[in-house]
Amino acid sequence: MATTRHSRRRLRACHECDLLVALPPLRPREKADCPRCEHTLATRHDKPAERSLALAVAALIMLTLSVAFPFISFEARGVTNRIELTETASTLVGFHEPLVAICVLLTVIILPTVYLCGVIWLSLGLLGRHVLPYSRGIARTLKHLTPWMMADVFVIAALVSLIKIAGMADVSLGLSFWTFCAYALLLLLTTQSIDTDWMWFALASEPLAPEGARSGELAAPQGLSGCTTCGLVNRLDAQGRGRCRRCGETLHARTPVSRQRTLALLLAAVVMYIPANLYPIMSTTSLGNTSPSTIIGGVMLFLQHGDIPIAVIIFTASVVVPIGKILALGWLCYAVRHRGEPLSNVTRVRLYRITEFIGRWSMVDVFVVAILVALIRAGELISVEPGPAALSFASVVIITMLAAHSFDPRMIWDDLPQRPRRAWRDRLPRRIATVSSRKESDDA
Numbered sequence: 026m027a028t029t030r031h032s033r034r035r036l037r038a039c040h041e042c043d044l045l046v047a048l049p050p051l052r053p054r055e056k057a058d059c060p061r062c063e064h065t066l067a068t069r070h071d072k073p074a075e076r077s078l079a080l081a082v083a084a085l086i087m088l089t090l091s092v093a094f095p096f097i098s099f100e101a102r103g104v105t106n107r108i109e110l111t112e113t114a115s116t117l118v119g120f121h122e123p124l125v126a127i128c129v130l131l132t133v134i135i136l137p138t139v140y141l142c143g144v145i146w147l148s149l150g151l152l153g154r155h156v157l158p159y160s161r162g163i164a165r166t167l168k169h170l171t172p173w174m175m176a177d178v179f180v181i182a183a184l185v186s187l188i189k190i191a192g193m194a195d196v197s198l199g200l201s202f203w204t205f206c207a208y209a210l211l212l213l214l215t216t217q218s219i220d221t222d223w224m225w226f227a228l229a230s231e232p233l234a235p236e237g238a239r240s241g242e243l244a245a246p247q248g249l250s251g252c253t254t255c256g257l258v259n260r261l262d263a264q265g266r267g268r269c270r271r272c273g274e275t276l277h278a279r280t281p282v283s284r285q286r287t288l289a290l291l292l293a294a295v296v297m298y299i300p301a302n303l304y305p306i307m308s309t310t311s312l313g314n315t316s317p318s319t320i321i322g323g324v325m326l327f328l329q330h331g332d333i334p335i336a337v338i339i340f341t342a343s344v345v346v347p348i349g350k351i352l353a354l355g356w357l358c359y360a361v362r363h364r365g366e367p368l369s370n371v372t373r374v375r376l377y378r379i380t381e382f383i384g385r386w387s388m389v390d391v392f393v394v395a396i397l398v399a400l401i402r403a404g405e406l407i408s409v410e411p412g413p414a415a416l417s418f419a420s421v422v423i424i425t426m427l428a429a430h431s432f433d434p435r436m437i438w439d440d441l442p443q444r445p446r447r448a449w450r451d452r453l454p455r456r457i458a459t460v461s462s463r464k465e466s467d468d469a
Contacts, residue, residue, distance in 0.1 A: 036234040036258045037066045038244035038251025041374050041434040045244045045251075045258070048222075062374050062438075067256070073220035074227075078148035080215040081141045087208035088138065095199030097183070097400055099190060104406055108399045110134070110201055113392075116399040122411050128419050129395045132175040132388065137212055140170045144215060151227050160228055165254050165272050171216055172381075172426065175388055176209035181338070182392030188335050189327075189393070190401065193311075225255040229271050235260040245278040245435075252276060280433035284358050290428035291351050291358075297420045298347060305412035307394050309401075317412060320344065320390060342389040343418070350425050353380045354432060361436040373437045381429045387422045391415060 035048040042062040051057060053071035058064065070076060091110050098107035108116075111134070117126035143163045150157035183205075187196055225231075235249060238258060244250055248261050252269040261267040265278035305317030318326065320343045327336035353376055360373055394415050401409040 034231065034233060036238055036240060037256055038249060038258050039064050039066065040251060040253050041377075042370075042438045043243045043245055043251075043435040045238060045240050045242055045247070045249065047240050051222075062371060064374075067222040068220065069223065070218060070220040073218065073223055074148045074151040077144050077215060077218045077220075078152065080211055080218055081144040081148065084208055084211035084215055085138070085141045085145070087204045087211055088134070088141070091201045091205040091208055092134070094201040094204070096201040096205070097187070097199060097396070098197045099194040099400055100197075106400060106402055107199070110205060112399045113395040116402075117395060117411060120398065120411050122415060125391065125395070125411065125415050125419055128423070129392065132173055133179050133392075136170050137174045137176055140167060140174060141212070141215065143167050143170075144219070147224065147228075151224070156228055161272055164224060164228060165274060167219065168221070168254050172385065172430070174212065174216070175385055175392075176205070176212050178386055178388050179392050180206055180209045181386075182389045183396055185335055185338060185389065186393050186396040186400070188332060190397065193407065194401075222256060225257075225271060229255075231257065232270055234258045243438075248278075250276045250278055279435060279439075280431065283431055283433040283436060284361060287354060287428050287432045288358050290424050290431060291355055294347070294351055294421050294424040294428065297417050297424065298351075301414045301417035301421055304414040304417070306390065306414040306418060307397065307412050308410045310408045310410070311406075319414065320418070323390075339390060339393075342387050346383050346387045347421055347425060350380045350384055350429070353377075354425075354428055357432065357437070361439070370437050374434050377429075377432065377434045377437070384422065384426045384429055387425075388419070391419045391422070 036045060037048055037057075038045050039059040039062060041064040042059060044059055044061045046059060046066070048057050048067055051067060051069040053069055056068040057066045059066055094109070095107050096110045096112075098105065100106075111130075113133075114126040114130040117123070117129065143166060146157055146163055147160055147167075150160055183202065187198075190196060235258065237247070238249060239247060244258065245265070248265075249258055250261050250265075250267065251258050252272060252274050254274040255269060255272040257269055257271045259267050259269055259276055261276060261278055267276040268274070269276055302320055305319050306323070308315055308317045310316075320339075324336050324340045324344075327333075327339065357373060357377060357380075394409075394411050397409040398411050401407055
């Protein structure tokens with residue numbers, strides 16, 4: 026079936042399969058999905074600037090309260106200790122783990138603070154109908170910060186820590202704990218409230234797509250590429266490189282040496298995962314007796330005490346997710362050289378989405394160590410110290426996340442056999458993004 030030519034406005038190149046499609050008009054609570062791989066191209070929100078501003082301000086207030094008040098306290102054998110949120114990072118520095126401390130501080134407090142301030146700055150400008158200075162650079166930064174904010178993961182780690190020490194001490198939750206839970210929820214809602222398509226249109230309108238762009242075909246063979254930050258379709262140079270006309274993001278027809286970079290990072294993750302399991306991730310001292318604990322040893326300890334749900338959480342986050350992510354990304358790097366049917370490519374891109382989403386949750390074990398080290402400090406009576414595996418495991422999490430970001434999912438769809446390509450094209454009478462609504466239609 027011949028391809029169609031739509032208006033040069035509102036064209037999008039899917040970031041996961043490179044299909045060039047035309048975005049239909051969207052109403053609030055509707056989203057546009059790629060008809061080829063079902064990747065969400067745009068999501069429309071009702072009053073996006075007002076909603077984002079309200080959520081961001083509320084989240085920032087909750088974060089301020091979380092830092093200002095006590096987080097958790099415990100009492101064991103007459104010894105009492107109380108910590109604040111920032112001590113989960115500062116205490117690690119005293120145990121010569123500055124890199125782990127920086128990782129905790131960045132992902133839980135600093136990066137979310139920068140993100141929330143950026144959202145407030147952009148929303149104020151959009152509500153006032155006057156774009157504030159540096160808005161484009163801030164809007165670009167927001168997208169890159171999102172995967173590295175882990176307040177929600179820290180909440181799960183705090184709950185695991187509470188269960189772990191409940192049998193050895195009396196635990197009290199401070200005001201900061203509850204405000205932090207509210208902050209984590211509000212931060213998550215803030216990230217989901219960002220209407221990227223509307224925001225960039227409000228910031229810098231939308232230039233026409235390059236002349237001759239044909240929807241229903243891949244963008245790369247036409248010398249085009251969709252910006253991964255603002256979505257605008259741009260013309261590339263003869264080397265397949267360019268820069269977005271709207272936001273200034275660097276563009277490539279395909280991410281350079283994506284497969285090789287991903288494999289190199291996966292190899293580094295495998296190397297770091299060995300000491301992460303061989304060495305103790307923390308050591309517990311009780312009445313003068315010190316017992317080191319590895320990741321697997323901690324899981325077995327929870328099983329022995331009958332805390333099966335917590336054991337499952339730790340085992341999944343610290344063993345299943347890292348190993349599964351390494352195997353999945355390794356297999357995807359292999360699979361891009363072995364083409365199959367269209368259905369298999371849809372399955373592959375879904376596998377990629379899963380690996381990209383779950384990687385950050387492996388930080389649970391690192392955060393548990395940070396909380397316990399800060400909280401349980403009573404010398405020879407009872408105390409917890411970080412082990413050498415803490416840095417190794419944190420490195421595994423970060424490296425695998427970088428590996429997922431370096432993998433270009435568009436490679437999965439390259440060089441499909443001609444017959445399968447016609448098969449999926451024949452099922453699409455119009456190359457317009459599929460619209461779905463999160464509420465029932467009035468006409469239904």
